[in-house]
Amino acid sequence: MKVVTGVIGNDIHVVANRLMDLSLNARGYEVFNLGVNTYLEEFFDAVVETGAEILLISSLNGEAEGWGREVKLLKAKYKTLDNLTMMIGGNLTVGSGNAEDIVPRYKNYGFDLVCHQVDLNTGLDMLENYIQEHKQA
Amino acid sequence: MRDANGSSNEKLLIDIGSTYFKVSTKESIEQHFRDFNKQILDDLMHKCSDTVQRFESNDIHICSSANGGLSTLIIGLTHSYSLKYATNIAYNAGINVIESIIFQDIEDYSIPSDLIDVVIIVGGIDSNGGQFDERLDNYIAKLNYSNIVYVGNGPDAMAIASRVDKLLVLPNVIDDRLHIVETHLKEYLTNLYQQDIEGKEDIKDLYKITGNQIYSTPYVVNKSLPEINATFAVTDPFILLDIGGATTDVHYSKDLVRDNIVTEQGHDRIVFKKLGVFKSRESLIFTAEQNEFAYELLMHLKVTESIYKENSDRATKVIMQLAIFLVLCEMSHYRAANVTLKLLAMNSIVFTGGITKVLNVADIEDVVAFFYRKILNSDHKPACVVDTNYDIWTIGAKEYALCQ
Ligand code: B12
Numbered sequence: 001m002k003v004v005t006g007v008i009g010n011d012i013h014v015v016a017n018r019l020m021d022l023s024l025n026a027r028g029y030e031v032f033n034l035g036v037n038t039y040l041e042e043f044f045d046a047v048v049e050t051g052a053e054i055l056l057i058s059s060l061n062g063e064a065e066g067w068g069r070e071v072k073l074l075k076a077k078y079k080t081l082d083n084l085t086m087m088i089g090g091n092l093t094v095g096s097g098n099a100e101d102i103v104p105r106y107k108n109y110g111f112d113l114v115c116h117q118v119d120l121n122t123g124l125d126m127l128e129n130y131i132q133e134h135k136q137a
Numbered sequence: 138m139r140d141a142n143g144s145s146n147e148k149l150l151i152d153i154g155s156t157y158f159k160v161s162t163k164e165s166i167e168q169h170f171r172d173f174n175k176q177i178l179d180d181l182m183h184k185c186s187d188t189v190q191r192f193e194s195n196d197i198h199i200c201s202s203a204n205g206g207l208s209t210l211i212i213g214l215t216h217s218y219s220l221k222y223a224t225n226i227a228y229n230a231g232i233n234v235i236e237s238i239i240f241q242d243i244e245d246y247s248i249p250s251d252l253i254d255v256v257i258i259v260g261g262i263d264s265n266g267g268q269f270d271e272r273l274d275n276y277i278a279k280l281n282y283s284n285i286v287y288v289g290n291g292p293d294a295m296a297i298a299s300r301v302d303k304l305l306v307l308p309n310v311i312d313d314r315l316h317i318v319e320t321h322l323k324e325y326l327t328n329l330y331q332q333d334i335e336g337k338e339d340i341k342d343l344y345k346i347t348g349n350q351i352y353s354t355p356y357v358v359n360k361s362l363p364e365i366n367a368t369f370a371v372t373d374p375f376i377l378l379d380i381g382g383a384t385t386d387v388h389y390s391k392d393l394v395r396d397n398i399v400t401e402q403g404h405d406r407i408v409f410k411k412l413g414v415f416k417s418r419e420s421l422i423f424t425a426e427q428n429e430f431a432y433e434l435l436m437h438l439k440v441t442e443s444i445y446k447e448n449s450d451r452a453t454k455v456i457m458q459l460a461i462f463l464v465l466c467e468m469s470h471y472r473a474a475n476v477t478l479k480l481l482a483m484n485s486i487v488f489t490g491g492i493t494k495v496l497n498v499a500d501i502e503d504v505v506a507f508f509y510r511k512i513l514n515s516d517h518k519p520a521c522v523v524d525t526n527y528d529i530w531t532i533g534a535k536e537y538a539l540c541q
Contacts (some may be wrong), residue, residue: 045214051261
């Protein structure tokens, strides 16, 4: 399966992104890593160009909070993204926050899977389960 | 200086523009206004025959920018990748992009009435076929174009080629990692541009005096950029503005763009086809009239809009100052045209072309400071370097002459 990944906005925390690339590859995904400093439109555009089924966004400095609000609006402009699985992880708020508030908020923004301060492997297991369930459905 | 054959003949370098031509030898540079009642060759021989006749045809090197370049319409899948990559390649090949179309919305775009020199279709990595359906054919059928080239995903190539007449298929400009592949499209477009220059009757005539290939001036200029520090006090990143009679060319350091494109070349180029101070004067004035700050610039220069109708040295000067301002606007967030440069990070601006014969450093610095104040709200002051002696062109032309 094809996955587009990267770190959103002006965020330059690169370590998790590198690990993400390695883990996804090890799990057999075809990875298109847009790296740090990637804008929302570039993520969607990369999905269109590659035909990826999964979009996996990281945010470490918490900027995603701001971008999240624009996801639905921007995604609606694309005519071919209806079946895209969208996942986001990292530090999903600025300062402290708890997952009970954060997860529903991001689901409302249009993400299917939300991992606030969840480690990479746990998150990728969640992704695999999600894909399995949706194949059956 | 030694050429490839080991001889050390002196070279004669000639640059034909839409308004002036320049003739450069080791000792001097002559510049002449073109006489439009004469063929270029006749005009040249009339004004400089003594100089030209001193040289063997193999030692004469000519470049030309007299035709303002070709136009393209690009159809792609997204702004960030296919359109951006193709646009970048087109600019570097000296081609002007007149329209960029996102394929999914193709039915919403109007059809340009002008003849398009080349249509480019691009989009998708090779493992992502099935992107272009009959909406593409319908749109293309309504266009008026001379050439059409496909540089998108592999699987769609055959199908489109079977439906679109005379479609040339070249390798994808997007590789399997979503990175740009410039080579093939760039070579194709460069050749088209080259053929266009050579195809012009009066340029063909010039082969009577030269045994070398005639190149486009922007290429020659681009060649000189890596060497520019040797001649001028220029600090990176910089832009070079070549404001000519018909068009304005901007060459800029790659560091000035926030971009997802990684290429080897250090300098990119963009052409503003309708911004020139003689042949394109009308459209330059039109652009000025659409710009709310141009009026303030006129006030700042202590003239009124009636200057547009004047035919005086003063008017020429103002038009040139206006051209500098408008070009800077085009590349700033104010206009957000095709490339937006990080103008606050820019350390130098190099000016070349006809304007260096009319404006002095103070005139130029005045406009540049006005631009930074008005449009960018900043006191930033890049160093303005004026290439009055056409050194830039000479360096580039020599590079070329040496390569041949
Ligand atoms: C190193 C670091 C930096 C370096 C980054 C160097 C680089 N190029 O990568 C530098 C010094 C440049 C830096 C700068 C800043 N940083 Co910093 N930085 C860190 C630090 C110490 C470590 C980050 C790291 O690499 N961790 C190792 C990786 C492997 O772990 P991780 O990033 O946490 O990712 C894990 C998970 O989140 C998960 N994950 C990540 N993405 C995803 C996605 C999915 C889908 C899933 C499932 C999981 C997942 O996987 C990883 C492994 O489990 C953290 C604090 C910390 N200890 O976490 C702060 C931290 C991330 N930085 C922070 C801040 C605020 C900044 C600055 C704004 C500081 C400033 N005021 O200038 C700038 C921002 C710069 C910018 N434009 O982004 C804050 C963010 C706070 C927030 N979100 O509320 C943190 C948390 C520190 C803090 N506690 O305040 N930083």
